[in-house]
Amino acid sequence: MVSRPExxxxxxxKRIHSRDRDHGGVFSEVTGAMGGSKTSALLSFTKxxxxxxxxxxxxxxxxxxSPLQIFKLGAENYKLxxxxxxxxxxxxxxxxxxxxxxxxxxxxxxxxxxxxxxPGIPNVVFFGDRHKWMDFMKYLSGIGxxxxxxIDEIGDISPSQTGGDLWKEIEGFAxxxxxxxxxxxxxxxxxxxxxxxxxxxxxxxxMKIYLPGARADKTSRVTQRAIDNLIRDxxxxxxxxxxxxxxxxxxxxxxxxxxxxxxxxxxxxEGT
Numbered sequence: 001m002v003s004r005p006e007x008x009x010x011x012x013x014k015r016i017h018s019r020d021r022d023h024g025g026v027f028s029e030v031t032g033a034m035g036g037s038k039t040s041a042l043l044s045f046t047k048x049x050x051x052x053x054x055x056x057x058x059x060x061x062x063x064x065x066s067p068l069q070i071f072k073l074g075a076e077n078y079k080l081x082x083x084x085x086x087x088x089x090x091x092x093x094x095x096x097x098x099x100x101x102x103x104x105x106x107x108x109x110x111x112x113x114x115x116x117x118x119p120g121i122p123n124v125v126f127f128g129d130r131h132k133w134m135d136f137m138k139y140l141s142g143i144g145x146x147x148x149x150x151i152d153e154i155g156d157i158s159p160s161q162t163g164g165d166l167w168k169e170i171e172g173f174a175x176x177x178x179x180x181x182x183x184x185x186x187x188x189x190x191x192x193x194x195x196x197x198x199x200x201x202x203x204x205x206x207m208k209i210y211l212p213g214a215r216a217d218k219t220s221r222v223t224q225r226a227i228d229n230l231i232r233d234x235x236x237x238x239x240x241x242x243x244x245x246x247x248x249x250x251x252x253x254x255x256x257x258x259x260x261x262x263x264x265x266x267x268x269x270e271g272t
Contacts, residue, residue, distance in 0.1 A: 008249025024181030033213020054120035072257035086128030134173035154189035155196030
């Protein structure tokens with residue numbers, strides 16, 4: 001028998017994946033401890049988009065100097081794009097960080113990037129400076145069609161406790177995120193801790209997904225005690241709470257996406 005929390009969780013996931021122009025786009029945040037299936041949640045959302053909306057473009061933002069996660073979707077299931085002059089290279093983690101080519105495609109500006117990227121496949125973009133994603137997403141908000149953005153560790157892009165020009169950039173980014181619904185942007189991000197993300201961005205999150213080890217947001221109806229009781233289950237998937245518009249339910253995320261043998265690469269900005 002399906003429980004009420006499971007029904008609510010299923011309904012929230014349906015809203016996350018819906019394409020209702022009246023309801024518009026979504027902004028979801030996945031949080032949890034390392035190994036809690038945060039990346040698996042983003043990859044599962046990516047796979048769902050590929051299967052059910054192959055006509056839409058998908059953009060992925062990866063970390064630097066850590067294993068690229070997109071390879072977990074398959075050896076041919078991605079495209080890599082690097083901005084000219086960004087000094088981004090790829091290094092083989094199995095060969096003492098030897099610099100290698102991965103078929104990356106270079107672009108000059110946002111217009112060219114939009115033109116050359118393909119629908120129905122993750123387009124993994126490297127600007128050299130991850131903060132540039134804030135400006136790129138402002139550009140995407142003006143496209144006028146459904147577009148999907150996946151960000152691994154949003155705290156690297158809009159960190160908490162900033163000042164100066166970066167504080168102002170995040171202020172503008174918060175305005176972009178406020179408008180995801182009417183701009184038909186679906187933005188899915190993850191973070192190990194909500195406190196790593198600027199409060200102005202956290203306040204715009206529509207769907208919160210708590211995995212084992214997560215820290216509850218102060219505004220959440222999900223309690224820390226409830227999160228601490230979530231079950232890690234390598235067979236059936238880790239339990240998670242999903243919260244949206246005053247309601248919350250339970251779902252599971254299975255860590256079915258594993259690293260591919262021979263695909264242990266990272267992106268690196270030379271000179272840093």
